[in-house]
Amino acid sequence: MSSFLRACAQLSRKSVRSVHTNSLITVCRGGLLGTGPTGAATGAAAARRRYLTTPSGDNAGTSPRSSTGKGSSRVLLLVLSSSIVSGLIGFKLASSPAGGLMSAETGAPEPPAFGTPSDFEHAIAELREAFSHDPDVVSTDPEDLRIHGFSDYDYRPGCLPSVVFYPNSTEDVVRMVNIATKYKMPVIPYSGATSLEGQIRSHTVGGICVDMSGMDRILEIHEEDSDLVCQPGAKWMDINDTLKEKGIPLFFPLDPGPGATIGGMLSTGCSGTNAVRYGTAKAEWFLNATVVLPSGEVIKTRRRSRKSSAGFDTTKLFIGAEGTLGIVTEVTIRLAPVLPTTVAVVQFPDVRKATEAVIEVMNQGVGIRKSSPPPHPASTSRDPYATPAECVELVDDRFMAATNKFGVSTRKWPVKDSLFFKFQGPSAASLKETAKVVKRIVEKHGGTGFELARSEKEAADLWQDRKNAHYAGMALLEGAKGYGTDVCVPVSKLPELVYETKKDMAQSGIVSTIVGHVGDGNFHAQLLFRNDEEYKKVREIVDRMVHRAIALDGTCTGEHGVGVGKKKYLVEELGAGTVELMKTIKRTIDPLGLFNPGKLYPDGRDDNDPGTGTRSAGKQA
Numbered sequence: 001m002s003s004f005l006r007a008c009a010q011l012s013r014k015s016v017r018s019v020h021t022n023s024l025i026t027v028c029r030g031g032l033l034g035t036g037p038t039g040a041a042t043g044a045a046a047a048r049r050r051y052l053t054t055p056s057g058d059n060a061g062t063s064p065r066s067s068t069g070k071g072s073s074r075v076l077l078l079v080l081s082s083s084i085v086s087g088l089i090g091f092k093l094a095s096s097p098a099g100g101l102m103s104a105e106t107g108a109p110e111p112p113a114f115g116t117p118s119d120f121e122h123a124i125a126e127l128r129e130a131f132s133h134d135p136d137v138v139s140t141d142p143e144d145l146r147i148h149g150f151s152d153y154d155y156r157p158g159c160l161p162s163v164v165f166y167p168n169s170t171e172d173v174v175r176m177v178n179i180a181t182k183y184k185m186p187v188i189p190y191s192g193a194t195s196l197e198g199q200i201r202s203h204t205v206g207g208i209c210v211d212m213s214g215m216d217r218i219l220e221i222h223e224e225d226s227d228l229v230c231q232p233g234a235k236w237m238d239i240n241d242t243l244k245e246k247g248i249p250l251f252f253p254l255d256p257g258p259g260a261t262i263g264g265m266l267s268t269g270c271s272g273t274n275a276v277r278y279g280t281a282k283a284e285w286f287l288n289a290t291v292v293l294p295s296g297e298v299i300k301t302r303r304r305s306r307k308s309s310a311g312f313d314t315t316k317l318f319i320g321a322e323g324t325l326g327i328v329t330e331v332t333i334r335l336a337p338v339l340p341t342t343v344a345v346v347q348f349p350d351v352r353k354a355t356e357a358v359i360e361v362m363n364q365g366v367g368i369r370k371s372s373p374p375p376h377p378a379s380t381s382r383d384p385y386a387t388p389a390e391c392v393e394l395v396d397d398r399f400m401a402a403t404n405k406f407g408v409s410t411r412k413w414p415v416k417d418s419l420f421f422k423f424q425g426p427s428a429a430s431l432k433e434t435a436k437v438v439k440r441i442v443e444k445h446g447g448t449g450f451e452l453a454r455s456e457k458e459a460a461d462l463w464q465d466r467k468n469a470h471y472a473g474m475a476l477l478e479g480a481k482g483y484g485t486d487v488c489v490p491v492s493k494l495p496e497l498v499y500e501t502k503k504d505m506a507q508s509g510i511v512s513t514i515v516g517h518v519g520d521g522n523f524h525a526q527l528l529f530r531n532d533e534e535y536k537k538v539r540e541i542v543d544r545m546v547h548r549a550i551a552l553d554g555t556c557t558g559e560h561g562v563g564v565g566k567k568k569y570l571v572e573e574l575g576a577g578t579v580e581l582m583k584t585i586k587r588t589i590d591p592l593g594l595f596n597p598g599k600l601y602p603d604g605r606d607d608n609d610p611g612t613g614t615r616s617a618g619k620q621a
């Protein structure tokens with residue numbers, strides 16, 4: 001044990017030696033391969049997706065290794081033993097004469113060595129042999145590689161994986177991980193493919209893209225406990241549809257991009273429009289996760305009970321880890337009761353006025369209470385009721401123009417900065433009451449044209465338009481690429497952030513839209529570019545926006561995650577000590593550095609995010 005601790009201590013200062021494999025194999029295709037449709041919802045990946053819902057209580061498909069019959073002490077033992085094994089492997093590697101520990105030039109820890117192209121060929125052959133009973137599990141089909149190498153949601157050039165692996169069970173993942181480790185091959189978990197900061201792109205040396213879309217089953221529904229056990233490839237929208245079809249009045253409230261899956265959502269630490277009322281992935285919506293660690297060990301982070309104070313929260317270790325610490329193969333999620341909702345829209349003279357109105361609405365208790373309780377003691381409102389809202393969304397004038405043109409709702413809206421509210425309450429009367437209170441507040445801040453959706457359908461369509469903001473925004477400038485990104489600040493700082501950013505965008509002449517979950521201080525910008533010059537401007541605007549957010553005590557990303565796009569801001573935001581702690585955890589759990597390399601942890605290199613001057617519009621994914 002003491003040698004393990006020494007090993008960990010060394011690993012926190014050192015890392016394994018770099019071998020510049022880029023020169024050995026080049027699979028990064030900066031542009032030309034990215035012109036077609038992507039893997040998000042099309043092609044072979046989508047064709048392989050299945051939806052097999054088992055009845056409530058059906059345990060089929062649950063990994064035997066992840067059985068709930070293991071005590072938390074066993075879990076801790078597993079974590080510890082896997083850490084010991086991982087740590088010792090890392091120590092051995094780091095100490096090996098062939099390894100070397102630090103960069104001779106800079107003294108900084110260097111990235112780990114990957115296998116050679118020949119090693120990767122052996123790995124693929126071994127994978128094929130191991131899964132010879134089901135040839136569909138291992139694919140090197142060029143179209144499959146292309147689909148998995150690019151994303152419409154990532155403005156950066158893509159990289160091809162060497163092979164795509166489609167597991168059907170936790171055991172499949174374990175076998176794959178053992179082969180990857182043997183041949184030092186990068187492993188890139190891939191699920192709904194809707195992430196926006198380059199999280200799923202392969203490494204420049206290639207690697208095994210692990211497409212979890214085949215593991216998409218709901219395994220158990222516990223209506224009485226308001227929870228559900230599922231595989232990581234299950235999509236949040238499908239889960240909610242299934243619950244509705246089965247007449248179960250519960251839903252999963254985290255709502256990121258359409259098509260996102262539970263595994264990807266956990267791994268990005270996502271949230272969405274519902275966060276005002278329900279919080280984010282970092283709240284307690286994920287009760288436990290079964291994870292295959294880089295050592296090949298399978299752990300389950302916790303049992304299904306609603307609460308646990310048994311040690312620190314190992315589930316959270318994987319929330320936002322972006323696939324760098326393990327592959328999630330099963331998850332228990334919490335569900336919330338479905339309540340009646342409706343949608344209202346109101347226009348403002350500018351985003352500053354709109355965000356000031358949001359602050360007052362929030363301070364009335366919006367998003368906290370479900371029904372009409374007594375007024376908040378600190379409330380200055382004369383109204384006797386607090387105002388329950390599920391979502392408060394800011395959209396700018398350009399977004400409204402885009403929605404009028406491309407949205408699914410038929411109503412045409414004034415082209416002005418606007419707020420979308422989703423109210424939630426136990427009855428239609430309570431929704432009307434809420435609307436009355438909000439109307440009064442927003443009008444005080446210069447809001448005009450406050451309107452409630454006229455029907456459930458109109459409310460659903462309007463909300464769909466808001467959820468599809470990405471696509472409507474993209475349609476504003478034909479042939480353009482979109483750079484979508486998010487930041488988050490304390491709500492009181494939001495007016496300043498949004499106002500300054502919008503001014504910056506207007507001065508630059510870049511076509512852009514702003515949408516935001518302003519109820520929790522989170523806003524998103526979608527900036528369009530058609531050439532290198534515009535792309536350079538876009539990068540500069542985003543850079544200024546991120547620095548502005550951090551200076552306002554905020555974060556470089558409220559919900560999209562770090563990927564490759566935001567890793568350079570982490571030290572500024574979190575401090576070197578916190579980032580080093582994250583790296584120490586990574587080195588301990590994944591000493592070979594094989595899991596989703598190049599993502600999340602700042603490494604002083606920007607090799608996956610090459611910056612300006614390297615691209616032409618229309619040539620990338």
Ligand SMILES: Cc1cc2nc3c(=O)[nH]c(=O)nc-3n(C[C@H](O)[C@H](O)[C@H](O)COP(=O)(O)OP(=O)(O)OC[C@H]3O[C@@H](n4cnc5c(N)ncnc54)[C@H](O)[C@@H]3O)c2cc1C
Pocket residue numbers: 153188189190191192193194195196199200212232255256257258259260261262263264265266267268269270271272273321322323324326327328329467468469470471559560561596
């Ligand atoms: C139109 C649109 C709107 C969006 N709106 C929002 C929003 O409102 N809020 C928000 O938070 N995000 C939003 N997003 C971003 C995106 O939907 C989220 O980041 C989502 O959580 C990604 O889930 P996914 O299944 O697509 O994951 P992927 O993109 O497949 O993967 C994301 C990350 O998780 C890792 N990963 C995937 N599966 C596993 C697994 N089983 N085990 C371990 N690691 C894994 C991957 O390696 C990668 O690092 C939006 C995207 C789009 C396109």
